[in-house]
Amino acid sequence: MSDIKRIESGPRMSQAVVHNGTIYLAGQVGKPGESVTEQTKEVLAQVDRLLAECGSDKTRILSAQIWLADMADFPQMNAVWDAWVPAGHAPSRATGESALATPDYKVEIIVVAAQN
Incomplete structure (x- = not known):
């Protein structure tokens, strides 16, 4: 059975x-x-x-x-995204509009990647 490693865990999420x-x-x-x-740059x-x-x-995304x-x-x-993604390494991607946690947030990005 594989171990699960959690990074920066809190009571609600990692x-x-x-x-x-x-x-x-x-x-x-x-x-x-x-x-x-x-x-977007900060994210x-x-x-x-x-x-x-x-x-x-x-x-590896x-x-x-x-x-x-x-x-x-x-x-x-x-x-910002296009300047950040290395040529030849664009992941699959979906973009949508949603109310975020507060009106002051303009973008939220969720990523799944492979380890090296």
Whole structure:
């Protein structure tokens, strides 16, 4: 039976869970009130940090779910995303609009990745 490793666990959730070589990240959000561009940059920096802590990196992302508070922000979020994803390593991805935890959040990204 495989061990389950939990990263930055709290009473409600873990920021990352690793099982059988797969990394599951919790939804990552940026600083409330910032622009969608700044929040996306912060979120992707958190994804980089968590993946590194789990023994992986953004070239190993299998899938991403992106939630925007307003689909009008899609082009700005994509500009940051497209600059961040390494050429040839685009994961499967879905993007939708949703009310997030607070109105000050503009983007939330959930990632599943493989360990190195």
